[in-house]
Amino acid sequence: MGYQISRETANQIFAQLKEHYDIFAPKVFAGEGCFSDTDVIRYGKINALDEIEWERRSEYSFKEALLAVNETLFYFTEEETTVVSCSEKRLLIFLRSCDLHALKRLDAIYLENGPEDFYYRRLREKASFVLMGCSTTCENGFCVSMGTNRCDSYALYLKISEESVWADCKSQDLLPYFEKAQTCEVQPEYVTENAEKVTLPKNLSVDSFSNPIWEEYGSRCIGCGRCNFVCPTCTCFTMQDILYRDNENVGERRRVWASCQVDGYDEIAGGIEFRKTQGERLRFKVMHKIYDFEKRFGYPMCVGCGRCDSVCPEYISYTSLINRLAKEEA
Amino acid sequence: MKNEYIPFPSQVKEIIRHTDIEYTFRMSFSGDVKPGQFFEVSIPKFGEAPISVSGIGEDTVDLTIRKVGRVTNQIFEHYEGNSLLMRGPYGNGFDIAQFQGKEVVVIAGGTGLSPVKGIVDHFSKHPEDAVRTTLIAGFKSPQDVLFKEDFKDWEKTLNVIKTVDTAPEGYDGLTGMVTKYIPDLPLSDIPNTVFITVGPPVMIQFTIQEILKRKVPEENIWISHERKMCCGLGKCGHCKMDSTYICLDGPVFNYAKGKNLID
Ligand SMILES: Cc1cc2nc3c(=O)[nH]c(=O)nc-3n(C[C@H](O)[C@H](O)[C@H](O)COP(=O)(O)OP(=O)(O)OC[C@H]3O[C@@H](n4cnc5c(N)ncnc54)[C@H](O)[C@@H]3O)c2cc1C
Ligand code: SF4
Numbered sequence: 001m002g003y004q005i006s007r008e009t010a011n012q013i014f015a016q017l018k019e020h021y022d023i024f025a026p027k028v029f030a031g032e033g034c035f036s037d038t039d040v041i042r043y044g045k046i047n048a049l050d051e052i053e054w055e056r057r058s059e060y061s062f063k064e065a066l067l068a069v070n071e072t073l074f075y076f077t078e079e080e081t082t083v084v085s086c087s088e089k090r091l092l093i094f095l096r097s098c099d100l101h102a103l104k105r106l107d108a109i110y111l112e113n114g115p116e117d118f119y120y121r122r123l124r125e126k127a128s129f130v131l132m133g134c135s136t137t138c139e140n141g142f143c144v145s146m147g148t149n150r151c152d153s154y155a156l157y158l159k160i161s162e163e164s165v166w167a168d169c170k171s172q173d174l175l176p177y178f179e180k181a182q183t184c185e186v187q188p189e190y191v192t193e194n195a196e197k198v199t200l201p202k203n204l205s206v207d208s209f210s211n212p213i214w215e216e217y218g219s220r221c222i223g224c225g226r227c228n229f230v231c232p233t234c235t236c237f238t239m240q241d242i243l244y245r246d247n248e249n250v251g252e253r254r255r256v257w258a259s260c261q262v263d264g265y266d267e268i269a270g271g272i273e274f275r276k277t278q279g280e281r282l283r284f285k286v287m288h289k290i291y292d293f294e295k296r297f298g299y300p301m302c303v304g305c306g307r308c309d310s311v312c313p314e315y316i317s318y319t320s321l322i323n324r325l326a327k328e329e330a
Numbered sequence: 331m332k333n334e335y336i337p338f339p340s341q342v343k344e345i346i347r348h349t350d351i352e353y354t355f356r357m358s359f360s361g362d363v364k365p366g367q368f369f370e371v372s373i374p375k376f377g378e379a380p381i382s383v384s385g386i387g388e389d390t391v392d393l394t395i396r397k398v399g400r401v402t403n404q405i406f407e408h409y410e411g412n413s414l415l416m417r418g419p420y421g422n423g424f425d426i427a428q429f430q431g432k433e434v435v436v437i438a439g440g441t442g443l444s445p446v447k448g449i450v451d452h453f454s455k456h457p458e459d460a461v462r463t464t465l466i467a468g469f470k471s472p473q474d475v476l477f478k479e480d481f482k483d484w485e486k487t488l489n490v491i492k493t494v495d496t497a498p499e500g501y502d503g504l505t506g507m508v509t510k511y512i513p514d515l516p517l518s519d520i521p522n523t524v525f526i527t528v529g530p531p532v533m534i535q536f537t538i539q540e541i542l543k544r545k546v547p548e549e550n551i552w553i554s555h556e557r558k559m560c561c562g563l564g565k566c567g568h569c570k571m572d573s574t575y576i577c578l579d580g581p582v583f584n585y586a587k588g589k590n591l592i593d
């Protein structure tokens with residue numbers, strides 16, 4: 001159901017929602033960017049609608065609301081393990097269309113690939129998603145090429161102007177909040193064209209592994225892993241045990257985001273590494289995004305958000321790599 | 331809902347010392363488990379390590395561990411009378427029924443013997459289940475030989491070729507790589523022969539080259555892949571090769587499929 005409400009009413013609804021929901025949205029963290037005196041837009045818990053960054057795409061995706069960078073799984077004492085408890089509140093996560101498509105990829109890994117993940121499941125069950133429309137394309141995004149520019153699996157769609165807020169509510173749980181609001185027709189805004197256009201290679205196979213393009217692009221890569229950390233569909237982690245300095249009998253086991261571009265990702269005992277060059281690692285990442293994930297789950301992993309291209313300090317363009325592959329592996 | 335990450339304590343029942351850095355820990359465990367499967371073994375505050383099942387008893391499983399780093403060092407220092415944390419078993423493991431009634435050749439290098447030891451034990455106890463069973467096991471030097479006591483049993487019932495890469499002068503056993511012994515293996519019925527090979531990646535590669543020279547069909551060869559594994563649950567991503575998760579779909583593969591897996 002569609003509604004138009006004033007900004008003031010929206011703020012009141014937000015305040016009511018906050019009692020039952022932890023609300024995550026992209027916001028500006030001033031001075032916390034990668035370079036000195038720069039800001040970063042990333043996800044955080046918000047207390048008011050005004051805190052949300054509506055214009056610019058977040059550098060990091062929504063995934064950290066469901067999968068923390070550093071997630072404690074359980075605590076150890078001498079005798080037992082204690083699972084970390086989680087907040088009673090439900091979750092409301094603001095995101096854009098490409099990211100809502102990325103959620104399906106996270107679900108594929110954490111809920112469908114092998115047994116369900118306890119920690120992901122318990123947050124996922126409590127989470128509802130608020131779609132933020134896109135009126136213009138973001139930098140480097142190619143959602144139209146990937147078919148992720150539109151989606152209708154949101155609980156709530158919101159569009160904001162100085163005075164008014166338009167909402168489309170699909171969730172029974174959220175409808176009561178709009179009981180007194182004036183109804184009207186609301187359709188989510190979405191882009192129909194991006195500056196960046198990408199054609200996925202059709203005939204990829206293990207034979208594509210020998211294409212010299214991997215070494216060509218990979219030779220510039222410094223293996224920093226930022227492309228993985230910003231990607232809404234990257235899901236890898238490494239286990240890590242922590243021991244507390246002040247009490248050696250107590251500690252915790254965590255999982256920490258991992259990157260297939262960084263040294264040690266595939267290293268096994270004896271110092272054996274299966275992908276030694278950045279070219280091989282780049283190939284591993286790109287093939288996962290546009291080839292082998294699809295072989296397993298039936299759709300490509302990449303949703304075309306463009307974040308990896310924007311964040312790379314070496315200006316390695318994933319999109320131009322794919323477009324060239326499409327020609328060469330046609 | 332089950333939390334797969336929570337390990338259970340398992341008592342160290344017995345320790346068998348093979349070399350200074352390789353011991354078998356006999357752990358209490360009751361439940362279904364197959365050779366070639368693995369457990370994530372951990373010591374709180376140090377971390378987890380995937381370790382293959384090297385033997386299956388009534389209410390025990392054997393884990394043969396090589397001391398190489400943070401977790402495994404700690405296991406060696408704090409074992410006696412203690413318990414370790416474990417979760418698993420994970421992976422598909424070997425299906426012994428598939429080898430029954432065949433000529434079976436097991437080729438293992440070093441600790442690669444662990445994941446296939448359950449198969450060797452089975453055919454040693456039930457020699458009649460196979461036409462004939464051959465074990466070719468290679469170690470770096472005589473000091474590195476594992477499962478010395480078990481070899482004594484196996485030699486009674488199986489065709490055993492135990493070889494070391496290099497040996498001091500006067501050593502009276504076999505020397506040379508495992509691959510040296512493949513060309514002359516007496517094989518009576520090649521289509522009915524299965525090869526099972528586990529070891530370091532390079533060893534597997536050369537071993538398979540030799541096996542294929544004997545005109546053995548690819549479908550008759552089984553391998554086990556060792557990859558980095560942090561979860562065993564298809565989540566952490568480290569073990570993936572192409573669209574295959576080694577921890578879920580493997581680590582045991584028929585070579586006809588396994589050969590297409592590139593890192
Ligand atoms: C399916 C499988 C079965 C295995 N079976 C056995 C076995 O039966 N006996 C045995 O001794 N070892 C086995 N290993 C290897 C064993 O897991 C590693 O030696 C162990 O993880 C090292 O841990 P560590 O903390 O002592 O070493 P670390 O200090 O962490 O590192 C030492 C070396 O081990 C590598 N390593 C660390 N973590 C892992 C990991 N999760 N997976 C693979 N390698 C890792 C490191 O890259 C490094 O090269 C197996 C590995 C796999 C994947
Ligand atoms: S691979 Fe790049 S464009 Fe594709 S979803 Fe990940 S960050 Fe976005």
Ligand code: SF4
Pocket residue numbers: 220221222223224225226227228261311312313314315316
């Ligand atoms: S962000 Fe760029 S330099 Fe860093 S790992 Fe990714 S491709 Fe390499």
Ligand code: FES
Pocket residue numbers: 558559560561562563564565566567568569570575576577578
């Ligand atoms: S070990 Fe984590 S995905 Fe296979």
